Amino acid sequence: MKSRKMRIVLSVVAGLFVLYVALAWRAQPVPEHPFYTQQDGGVMVIAHQGGEWLRPSNTLVAFDHAVELGVDVLEMDVHQTKDGVIILMHDDTVDRTTDGRGTIKEMSFAEIRELDAGHYWTDDDGATYPYRGQGIQVPTLEEIFQNYPEMRMNIEIKQETPSMVRPFCQLIRDYNMEEKILVATFHQATVEEFRQVCPHVITSMVEPEIQLFFGLNTVFLGALFQAPGTAFQVPRTSSLPIIGTVDVLTERFIRVANSHNIQVHAWTINDPAEMERLIGLGVNGIITDRPDLLLEVTR
Template identity: 50%
Template sequence: MKPKTWQKVLGILLIVAALIRITSKPAMDHPYYAADLNYPLVIAHQGGDGLWPGDTMFAFQNAADLGVDVLEMDVHITKDGILVLMHDETVDRTTNGTGEIESMTLDELKQLDAGYDWTLDEGATFPFRGQGVTVPTMEEVFTAFPDKHMTIEIKKTNASMAKPFCELIRKYNMEDKVLIASFHDDRLVEFREECPEVATSSAKNETTVFVLLTKPFLGSFYSPKFFSLQVPEESGGITVMTPAFVKAAHERNLAVEPWTINDEETMKKLIAWGVDGLITDRPDIMMKVLGR
């Protein structure tokens, strides 16, 4: 290609880049991130799975009593169309049952012991076995904690839960109290279309794009359709969490909420970097770090 042709191509690329930069916009403010919240947010992963059986009413109540800012949980849909909470797609790891949640009815799930396999000593003891810990519904949580902020992850399912989930959020007036997350881009896109007034975090592909753009300091070119980046410290050999990443996210008006941070040293480091919250199995440790 002749030099003049290269110059023309470069000129066009520079013009396109300038237009993208000029037209890019940061995320809008959302009521979920209210100014009166106590930042950085203590976000209890599954209600604090390092302290008690995760994704249970027992965990959520104890986390609330501890004074955490946000309850984090995982939502599935049952065979009979009820939204229930559990981390895995099957009940095998945490209960005394077997099978996929999506192939079971709510009545079948309610018969299971949701504290059956929780242990802190590699199976030597199971302190919550037979204690009446059951699989909760999303509606039960909304009813019990109407004033609590929640991060709710849409898990992998065959059936869509966008419509019933949105209807439930609206029924309990939780539009400004919940942040919806998912690793599955298609599920998050359909939820946003169904429930545009509710805040969401970034899906997997959105996170990847933003992280890669921040490496050559091009984060300002990105116009996010989400309000939060819930990310690991590193992924696929790429370091995600750095002070520069936090700065780039904040310039796009995005909250940064790393997961799953369970040790005091890492908590202190990330808090010093200015993160907006930490997703943790050990909310008790973070509460101590923050002096609450």
């Protein structure tokens, strides 16, 4: 009887081992992509909204400055106006960063173009507003492609409904930017639609996908993860149900992700000491409002 039980246990263990090997074999590394192979070593410096702590966010002024600094990637956020123009702005309303009010998808491009996109910016707690009244406008994504055709861009789709995936993809194709764009979003349906419509443009992964990898990696099964995207763009910590706050950016998380050829980008890191710590852990990129400080750390 004991011998029979032992054979059953061994058979189950052997079956599980074969299943593990088969699943691990199927989990092929993410293919190499020009977006990453353009990187000349070192951590990728990703200017969040062009460097929001340095210039008004998502404006040509900010991106001009970031390019002048020598960043690797321009990060930006996109929405679509009610008349179909794709514009740059972080929020879904114009209230916080301009002198106007309204929801972007309910406004015409002409209305948004009249707004002062430098109105809100201050670096001295409101004592002065150096970019107010300087004629800074909300830019279109097309203007970004025209002004910085050689720059890599991390573009986050903020708008979930109505979908802007198809015109966004078409604009990328029109300007031959497929190899220079990494698309991000927080919306599962949006990223799935984008991957279907625009398969030659790489994406980062959304929260459920990251959580699956995190869970597998926690129980030492990270080798089984099949990556639907090319990058994890994550904060240092995250709150999980029941468990509470956990460290996301650990050495093992980064190492196992990299074994799948998945890039790990930390956001949003503005402290030089934390930048140095994360670089020491092996992150591939850092998204920051202070690209000037990150460039100093990486030199």
